[in-house]
Amino acid sequence: MEASVTFKKSKSRPGQRARDSANDQAETPQESVEADNESPITLASKLKSKAKRSKPKARLSFGGEDEGGEGETFQIKKSNLSRKLTLGTHPANVLPSTLDQATISPQANGAPVYDQAYLSELKASTQSTRRPISTDVYDADDSMKVDDSILDILDDSGGEVAIPSQSSISAAKERRERLRAGGPEQDYISLSVTKRSDVSQGPHPESRLVREEDELGEGDDEYAEYTSAQERIALGKKSRKIEVSKRKDAMQEMIADADEEDEETMEWEREQLRRGGHDSAATSEATPAKQVYKAAPIPPSTTIPALRPAIERLEQSLAALTTSNASNTSAAASLAEEREQLDGRETELRQMIINAESKRSWFAAFKEWIESVATFLDEKFPKLERLEDEHISILKERAEMIAQRRTADDEDDLSVVFGSIPVTSSSGAEELDELGRVVPKANPTALRKERRAARSSRRSHRHAGKSLSETGTREEGYSTDSSLPSSDALDYRSALERIIADGKDILSDVHAAEFWDPNRGLAKWFGEWRERYGDSYTGAWGGLGLVGAWEFWVRLEILGWNPVESKNNLDEFSWYSSLYNYSRPHNGEGDADEPELGPDGDLVSAMISTAVIPRFCRMLEAGTFDPYSATDVRRMIDLAEQVEASVGPDNHKFQMVLKSVHSVFDNTASGAEALLAPFVKLNRPLFDPEAIAARQRLLSRAFKLLETMVRWRKYAGDQFAVGQLCIHLINNYVIPIAESGWEVGGEEKVHQMIAILPQELTTFVKAPLGALT
Numbered sequence: 001m002e003a004s005v006t007f008k009k010s011k012s013r014p015g016q017r018a019r020d021s022a023n024d025q026a027e028t029p030q031e032s033v034e035a036d037n038e039s040p041i042t043l044a045s046k047l048k049s050k051a052k053r054s055k056p057k058a059r060l061s062f063g064g065e066d067e068g069g070e071g072e073t074f075q076i077k078k079s080n081l082s083r084k085l086t087l088g089t090h091p092a093n094v095l096p097s098t099l100d101q102a103t104i105s106p107q108a109n110g111a112p113v114y115d116q117a118y119l120s121e122l123k124a125s126t127q128s129t130r131r132p133i134s135t136d137v138y139d140a141d142d143s144m145k146v147d148d149s150i151l152d153i154l155d156d157s158g159g160e161v162a163i164p165s166q167s168s169i170s171a172a173k174e175r176r177e178r179l180r181a182g183g184p185e186q187d188y189i190s191l192s193v194t195k196r197s198d199v200s201q202g203p204h205p206e207s208r209l210v211r212e213e214d215e216l217g218e219g220d221d222e223y224a225e226y227t228s229a230q231e232r233i234a235l236g237k238k239s240r241k242i243e244v245s246k247r248k249d250a251m252q253e254m255i256a257d258a259d260e261e262d263e264e265t266m267e268w269e270r271e272q273l274r275r276g277g278h279d280s281a282a283t284s285e286a287t288p289a290k291q292v293y294k295a296a297p298i299p300p301s302t303t304i305p306a307l308r309p310a311i312e313r314l315e316q317s318l319a320a321l322t323t324s325n326a327s328n329t330s331a332a333a334s335l336a337e338e339r340e341q342l343d344g345r346e347t348e349l350r351q352m353i354i355n356a357e358s359k360r361s362w363f364a365a366f367k368e369w370i371e372s373v374a375t376f377l378d379e380k381f382p383k384l385e386r387l388e389d390e391h392i393s394i395l396k397e398r399a400e401m402i403a404q405r406r407t408a409d410d411e412d413d414l415s416v417v418f419g420s421i422p423v424t425s426s427s428g429a430e431e432l433d434e435l436g437r438v439v440p441k442a443n444p445t446a447l448r449k450e451r452r453a454a455r456s457s458r459r460s461h462r463h464a465g466k467s468l469s470e471t472g473t474r475e476e477g478y479s480t481d482s483s484l485p486s487s488d489a490l491d492y493r494s495a496l497e498r499i500i501a502d503g504k505d506i507l508s509d510v511h512a513a514e515f516w517d518p519n520r521g522l523a524k525w526f527g528e529w530r531e532r533y534g535d536s537y538t539g540a541w542g543g544l545g546l547v548g549a550w551e552f553w554v555r556l557e558i559l560g561w562n563p564v565e566s567k568n569n570l571d572e573f574s575w576y577s578s579l580y581n582y583s584r585p586h587n588g589e590g591d592a593d594e595p596e597l598g599p600d601g602d603l604v605s606a607m608i609s610t611a612v613i614p615r616f617c618r619m620l621e622a623g624t625f626d627p628y629s630a631t632d633v634r635r636m637i638d639l640a641e642q643v644e645a646s647v648g649p650d651n652h653k654f655q656m657v658l659k660s661v662h663s664v665f666d667n668t669a670s671g672a673e674a675l676l677a678p679f680v681k682l683n684r685p686l687f688d689p690e691a692i693a694a695r696q697r698l699l700s701r702a703f704k705l706l707e708t709m710v711r712w713r714k715y716a717g718d719q720f721a722v723g724q725l726c727i728h729l730i731n732n733y734v735i736p737i738a739e740s741g742w743e744v745g746g747e748e749k750v751h752q753m754i755a756i757l758p759q760e761l762t763t764f765v766k767a768p769l770g771a772l773t
Contacts (some may be wrong), residue, residue: 399623413694418679473612699749
């Protein structure tokens with residue numbers, strides 16, 4: 001019989017039933033196998049039938065009675081193996097010493113035999129580790145399936161299910177009603193610190209909603225421990241030091257706690273992870289593998305190396321090392337060379353930075369100075385241009401006075417030769433003087449006599465003090481007669497002197513020497529620019545900029561200069577020599593030869609083209625050049641040669657000079673022809689003893705004009721058709737006058753004019769009635 005141990009419960013527990021010991025018999029292995037093979041539905045039906053047939057009986061008891069008069073006992077259910085292995089049933093010598101010695105020999109008392117097959121089955125059915133926690137998603141269909149382990153447990157328990165009795169169910173219902181009714185009985189421990197009745201329920205206790213203003217405390221007070229709301233801020237110096245030391249101590253304690261390792265805690269954690277099947281690496285570390293001795297392997301036998309392969313191998317290694325050494329040496333040399341290049345490049349870059357800064361500062365100063373020069377020129381240039389215009393007007397007025405006097409003399413001579421042109425009385429309104437009085441018209445005959453007397457006096461005045469050889473045998477009319485009366489000449493000289501004085505007064509308020517003399521200002525700055533930064537100077541056309549700025553001082557110096565009357569050449573001005581020296585910088589070697597031109601070229605020619613030639617052409621067109629004067633023609637040829645040498649014969653500025661001179665000749669010839677036309681049309685000559693002298697004066701003046709034109713053509717060539725102008729003058733002016741007195745000097749004058757013409761132009765002269773042949 002198997003021993004049963006019973007325990008007496010001190011207090012009944014509702015819902016617990018005593019186990020029935022009717023099925024306390026041991027199950028054989030065959031029955032267990034059959035139970036395992038049955039389906040879950042069959043097993044559940046068996047369990048329900050057993051529960052209906054059997055009622056729980058109190059098999060265990062401690063001899064005491066329940067407090068309620070109704071005692072319930074429970075029975076300790078043992079497993080099949082524990083019931084079979086009871087104490088004192090089997091002697092110690094029954095079990096084999098080893099599992100290998102187990103046999104299937106049956107025992108007389110019916111106890112199981114520990115053979116090899118049974119132990120292997122037992123070992124296979126025993127779970128060594130806990131089942132891993134499943135992380136799969138819950139499935140309702142899978143939850144309805146019966147696990148095999150549950151069936152094993154139900155099978156081990158004998159298929160009994162504890163069903164509570166009617167009395168325990170009633171007692172539980174009564175106790176639940178008492179608790180619901182709010183009775184004093186309370187057999188559980190509440191998790192809340194205070195009771196609901198001790199806490200204020202607010203204005204609406206029947207509602208479970210709590211308003212924000214009905215809460216007892218604020219968030220800062222409730223969570224003050226975690227939000228540091230109760231901490232005090234240290235304001236004093238000493239309190240701040242204490243707070244800093246406390247904070248440092250706390251940080252050191254936290255660092256020490258983090259560094260400290262509790263081996264027992266770590267071992268416990270690893271063990272728990274190993275039991276749960278979550279840390280295989282920790283398990284392997286916790287249980288190190290047992291070291292097993294392994295003998296060292298015996299190396300395989302090798303042949304003894306020969307000498308020749310070893311030598312060849314060493315030679316190959318030596319060649320490889322030699323090649324590697326050579327490559328490393330070349331790489332080191334290249335790196336050293338590259339480093340030297342980088343050092344040189346660094347030095348060069350530093351020098352470039354220094355030069356760039358110096359260049360920036362110099363150009364900043366240069367720009368400031370140029371701005372001051374521009375301001376100066378903006379103020380002074382209008383004054384200079386006003387004086388130049390005044391000088392041109394004076395020259396033009398003088399030329400008009402001389403042209404009017406010559407025209408009046410020619411009209412007097414033509415009226416004597418061809419007859420006077422009748423004057424109409426209704427030719428125009430009456431002339432008034434400054435006071436509004438009517439100016440009486442003079443008698444033409446009387447005026448002619450006055451002009452003739454004035455011409456004779458001028459001629460005698462010009463020839464006074466000169467010998468016959470100096471005056472020559474030139475008849476009257478051949479001389480230029482471009483002098484002004486004494487009063488007009490005095491006014492002309494005073495006007496020129498006033499213009500020159502006003503030109504000097506332009507710089508009277510200037511005290512800086514660099515604005516007085518361009519050599520100290522312009523030449524200094526532009527020369528330094530050319531010397532220090534030649535590339536920038538050449539690329540920016542610095543020489544032309546210098547010429548543009550220097551133009552003011554050049555025009556100021558030639559103000560009041562008459563190129564025809566003055567004896568000064570262009571190279572005698574100070575600006576000419578200054579620009580000449582600037583254009584040819586000295587090389588510092590002390591050569592006796594003339595220095596070569598700089599990168600700017602000849603700036604003198606640029607200045608002549610820019611400032612001198614336009615001024616020169618304006619003065620020529622204003623009447624400075626007298627086409628009847630041989631002296632003026634010689635002077636013009638000299639000036640034209642200087643300009644040609646400076647700018648070149650093909651320069652358009654030189655062509656402007658030639659065109660200006662040609663326009664003066666053209667205007668003079670056209671004016672003479674226009675003056676002759678009405679007299680030729682009238683052609684009613686009268687007998688006048690003075691007609692021969694008048695004709696000679698007209699032809700002599702025309703001969704003088706033709707002579708100057710031919711001389712100019714000899715220098716300038718047949719540009720602008722100067723030869724055609726000469727032929728036109730002879731055919732349309734000289735021959736009509738000569739025909740009126742052909743036998744009394746007209747033929748001789750025509751022959752003289754044809755004689756001075758070039759051979760290629762004589763064929764174009766129209767001979768009257770074949771007389772010229």
